[in-house]
Amino acid sequence: MGDTQNKEHPVPKPRTIFRKCSEGLVLSHNWSSFHGRSHQRRSSVPSIQVSGTVRGVPKPNVHALPTCQDHPSYRYEQYCPQCDVPACAECVSSGRHSNHDVQNISNVYEMMRDIVFKDTHELESFILPFYDTVMSDIETTHKVVASQHQERKKTIKELGNNLHKIVDDITEKYLKEENDMEADDMKNIQCLEMRFLKLRNQVRGTVEENQTLLDNKDFPKFIGQLLNYTSRNQLFRDVPERYEMVVADFNPKVLTEKDFVEMIGRLGVTQKKSINRHRLPVLRKDFDKSIRKPSSSHAHQVMGKIQTGFTRTARVACSLRGHQLYVCGDSNVIKTFSGEKFEDIKEIVTHSGNEPFDVTVTVDEHLVYTDWEDGSINIMKGEKVERLVKLVDWKPQAICCTSSCELLVAIQLADRSQSKVVRYNDSRVIQEIQYTDSRNLLYSNPAFIEENKNQDIVVSDWTKQAVVVVTKMGKFRYDYRGNPQTPRHKAFNPCGLATDSIGHILVADCDNFVIHVIDKTGQFLLFIDSCHLQYPWGLCIDRTDNLFVAECYSNDVKRIKYQK
Structure with missing residues (x-):
């Protein structure tokens, strides 16, 4: 026993x-x-x-x-x-x-x-923060929806005032026209009346004169007047032109409520986009994995290098299934590396012939890239490149695909005065993120964008020299401005972004030859600085937490074993 x-x-x-x-x-x-x-x-x-x-x-x-x-x-x-x-x-x-x-x-x-103890740790470190984020998003949604309804009420009131003004203006106009027409009609009638009044008076005068002549008993005098008599009846028989006046009826169209609604337009009903019920991932199979952090610097290992053939390698994106890597650089070609050792190469020429700004891969394994020069977002389906979105006045920069198969795109005005993040469902805009709650601009010059496992939106900004993190609803959470203990002690220059399976954020610091690893709250964890990195630019992580690093001024993409 x-x-x-x-x-x-x-x-x-x-x-x-x-x-x-x-x-x-x-x-x-x-x-x-x-x-x-x-x-x-x-x-x-x-x-x-x-x-x-x-x-x-x-x-x-x-x-x-x-x-x-x-x-x-x-x-x-x-x-x-x-x-x-x-x-x-x-x-x-x-x-x-x-x-x-x-x-x-x-x-x-x-x-x-x-x-x-293990369950409590998971609840405290992952599940509770997730629900905190959901509650924050719901609170933001509450404010946004309330604000939007207030805006609609304001618009409705303005519509009512405008309609009243239009009706008043039309009434005033009709009354003025009616008064003018009445004055003209009265003037014409008076002229006609004066003309026929004069003729009538002349007829009466003639009748009176004739009657006086007939009443005269002085025969000699009567003979003289009679011989001098001239008939005026022929003159009076010739009646001058006259006219009748008929005022036109005013029968305005009687507009019903339905007529007004059809003319003005109906209020749109609020759309509820369902977020399907889902199960949060288990962070551990045993306790050690539930609290694991990225392994220390000395444990990072370069598993291999992929020679891209570019003079300047800029962006990388991993497919969600299998071994496929998409790379772009200083040409109009996007290269696909596949196979166990990424030795199979396929080239895709951009539709416009311009150099792509960024690349991503959708959940359905379609390549999507942004074309800054012609302001387009393009998708590769089969062997054909299709234009998904064409922007006017704005230029698409960084792009990523979310867990819900939507596209997050960082765009900038052509004059570089404003930047924002736009969420697309296919080609339809469903969200725009540009300001903090105090109406300050969130972004200046967004370089890379990524969605974290808790659905936070992570953007590296070249001008701000910071990584800006907002919730899914666009509420500002924090910004990360680097760690001064970098080996080269240069200013923080955030470039490529990647997120791993436990929600850590990796940031390529190009000028310091390191990669910063921070947790989902923005707390610095460690540097990846032991892999002889040279100007790390683009990052991506595959489903097994292998890290791919595109070095800007070489033709190499390094594959690094990031997690134990």
């Missing part, structure tokens, strides 16, 4: 749990099925009580071990994983646990404490 106690044993089932009490830690078990049915009726629950800190694993005090319910003179010093019950020496010797892998209960306690 001594050998059985000392050898390594499997961890007991997870029904064993810890609970906190005032005296210390208590290891509790589900005793309902151990040693027969007689114990199912017992109300007391045996436990191991020890004192100590969470970080330590103290030995249990033998006097604190509960007594065996079947053998009161013995204490529970053993544990049977198969039965999931504690046992005393008499229980074991009685044969109840014959051929079972009985363990020392102190070892069980230590193993369970170790499991809790």
Whole structure:
């Protein structure tokens, strides 16, 4: 039995749990099925009580071990994983646990404490920060959405005011036109009235004159007047032109609410882009891997060199599957190196004939590159290069593909006055990141861009001489401005970026011939400076954490064993 106690044993089932009490830690078990049915009726629950800190694993005090319910003179010093019950020496010797892998209960306690410690470390170092980031993104989303709704309300109110002004202006215009037309009509009517009033008065005067002539009894005088009489009836029979006036009806179109909505446009409904439920990766298979950090400088090993054939090698990108490496430099050719030793070379000529600025590989294994000269983002599908995006006034610089198969592109105005990061879903812009909460510019001259495992967006900026990190929602987190203890003691010149499987960020410091390794919070960890690097520029890491470093002023890409 001594050998059985000392050898390594499997961890007991997870029904064993810890609970906190005032005296210390208590290891509790589900005793309902151990040693027969007689114990199912017992109300007391045996436990191991020890004192100590969470970080330590103290030995249990033998006097604190509960007594065996079947053998009161013995204490529970053993544990049977198969039965999931504690046992005393008499229980074991009685044969109840014959051929079972009985363990020392102190070892069980230590193993369970170790499991809790490992889980707590993973929760504190990875899972909790992830949820902190999610909460930060949600808070940012809350502010952004609230702000956008306020903007829409402001626009709606402005629309209402504009519509009122338009209606008032149109009403005023119509009233003025109506007044002018009424004045013209009245003037014309008055002229017509005066003309016919004059004719009518002339007819009346003639009638009166004729009647006076007829009433005259002085025959000699009447004969003289009669002989001088001239008829004016012919003149009055010739009636001058006149006209009737009919005011046109005003029947304005009666606009319904639907007509106005169709003319103005409808309010768009908020779109919710689902982020699928997913499981966070396990950082460890055992405890050592859960807290591992990059190995120290002396452990980095150059596994090989790839000669690119460029005079100046600028950018590298790894495929997600298999052994494929995309490299570009000082020509209009992007080279693909494949095979176990990257000896197979294929050349892709850019669509415009210009030198590419940056390259990346999508989740679907499509090559994407930016063309600064003609302002385009291009994708390689099969043997054909297709233009994905054509920018106006802006120039695309750094590019990377995210875990959700979107593209993050750092772009700059042609006059270099502004820069921002744009997220594309295919060719559609779904996000723009340019300012901090206080409306300061985040970027001046973005050089490289990468997405970290926690979906932070990492950008190296040549002008700022810093690495700027924001959350997925674009909220500023921190900037990293180098470590003064570089071997060459030159100013920090951040270039290529890469992120490894545990969320560390690697930054190529071109002028200091080193690579900085920082954690996801921006804390410096170490330098990679033992691989005879010369002007490290572009970086990428494959799925097994092999690091590829493009040296700017050579034709080499070095493959470095970065992690143990």
